[in-house]
Amino acid sequence: MSTTKKKPTSALVAISVTQESMFTDEQIVQMFLTVCCTAPNTRRNYQRAIAHFREFTSYQPLREVTWRKLEAYKLYLAERQIGTSKKSLAPASIAAFIAPLKSMYKWGSEPNIGLFHHNPAQTVRIPATPITSKQHYLTRKEVGMLLQFMYGQTTRNYLIGLSLLLLGLRVSELAMLRWKNFQNDIMESSVWLAILKTKGGKTREIKVPAPLWRLYMDYARELAGNTEPPAELQLFHLSVRQIERIIKNAGEQSGISKKLTPHWLRHTNATLALLQGASLQQVQETLGHSHINTTQRYLHTVEMMKKGAPDYVEECLREYIR
Numbered sequence: 001m002s003t004t005k006k007k008p009t010s011a012l013v014a015i016s017v018t019q020e021s022m023f024t025d026e027q028i029v030q031m032f033l034t035v036c037c038t039a040p041n042t043r044r045n046y047q048r049a050i051a052h053f054r055e056f057t058s059y060q061p062l063r064e065v066t067w068r069k070l071e072a073y074k075l076y077l078a079e080r081q082i083g084t085s086k087k088s089l090a091p092a093s094i095a096a097f098i099a100p101l102k103s104m105y106k107w108g109s110e111p112n113i114g115l116f117h118h119n120p121a122q123t124v125r126i127p128a129t130p131i132t133s134k135q136h137y138l139t140r141k142e143v144g145m146l147l148q149f150m151y152g153q154t155t156r157n158y159l160i161g162l163s164l165l166l167l168g169l170r171v172s173e174l175a176m177l178r179w180k181n182f183q184n185d186i187m188e189s190s191v192w193l194a195i196l197k198t199k200g201g202k203t204r205e206i207k208v209p210a211p212l213w214r215l216y217m218d219y220a221r222e223l224a225g226n227t228e229p230p231a232e233l234q235l236f237h238l239s240v241r242q243i244e245r246i247i248k249n250a251g252e253q254s255g256i257s258k259k260l261t262p263h264w265l266r267h268t269n270a271t272l273a274l275l276q277g278a279s280l281q282q283v284q285e286t287l288g289h290s291h292i293n294t295t296q297r298y299l300h301t302v303e304m305m306k307k308g309a310p311d312y313v314e315e316c317l318r319e320y321i322r
Contacts, residue, residue, distance in 0.1 A: 025054070025062045028115055032104045041172045041240075046100040053101055062108075067120045074098055074124065091127035098126050137268040142256050149254035155219055157246055160236065162215070164247070164262050167193065167206050168269035168287050171240050171262035179220055180231035182208065195288065204288045270295070274302045 023031070029050055037043035056073050057065065077094045101121055108115035138146065143165065150161040163174055173195050181194050183205075191208045208216070220229040236243070244262055251260030258264070266287070273283050284295040314321070 023115065028062060028108060032107055036103060036107055049097045049100040050104065052097060063116055065120050067123060070101065070121055070124045095126045098124065136264050137271045138264065143268065145254045145256060146250060150250050159215055159219055160243060160246060161250065162212060164265035165269055166209055166212055168266050171243050175236060175238060175240050175243060177235045179229045179233040204285060206286055270298045271302060274298055
């Protein structure tokens with residue numbers, strides 16, 4: 001029995017066209033950002049990237065954008081120069097402009113969404129981004145230098161440094177911390193920090209070490225005027241940029257030669273956790289990685305620190321080495 005593929009009826013085609021033309025480009029972009037970008041930083045970055053692309057196309061309707069237009073945009077980004085430095089955009093920067101477009105067109109072309117009749121970004125490849133974070137960690141001695149210096153500054157600064165190191169937070173997550181995010185477990189034997197609307201729109205919980213929790217309790221009560229801290233109490237009235245400057249300056253003034261950022265402390269957290277015996281899954285949950293492959297990048301650094309092949313050879317020939 002032969003089967004023939006049915007062609008879409010004129011009525012179905014009319015419905016599809018109507019669905020596509022119901023919304024303006026501005027409405028489509030806002031729907032995408034609302035549904036797919038719950039984290040404030042992600043939403044802001046995606047909005048900026050999409051706006052930049054629309055400006056490049058002279059506000060050509062999003063439904064009329066072709067694969068060629070997207071590839072031309074990618075080429076434009078690759079050849080673009082930054083200010084007067086005459087340097088081209090790095091692959092990671094190009095990826096930051098292209099990824100939001102791929103996500104938007106993939107979302108809008110899904111059958112149950114139906115805002116685009118096809119996905120022009122499907123075959124557009126994001127530039128390969130070299131992993132530069134393998135060496136972005138502090139040694140144990142450097143951690144001690146940093147914490148000792150920040151302890152001598154203010155309680156706030158010390159808590160910022162300690163929180164980034166012990167909890168592996170993203171700087172945007174630290175900036176949004178409120179007292180209500182801390183919760184006791186069912187046995188009231190430990191305290192957990194709930195990170196809401198993180199990157200990827202997920203919520204995760206991180207166990208707070210007891211010494212850090214005691215510091216938080218004292219700090220929060222001080223902020224609240226020595227009374228019970230209100231649930232909405234914001235612990236750090238600082239922007240992301242201000243926290244970045246605090247860490248950068250502390251690194252410089254404590255004698256650390258590395259150009260320190262809050263993300264270095266996050267890398268340090270992951271590396272030390274794995275070195276001390278934490279499982280890959282535990283580290284993944286703490287850092288909030290959607291994919292285990294992202295967490296596995298830290299294994300390379302950890303394996304390098306362990307016994308290497310030359311060490312085995314040295315053991316074998318030790319009696320002959322002077």
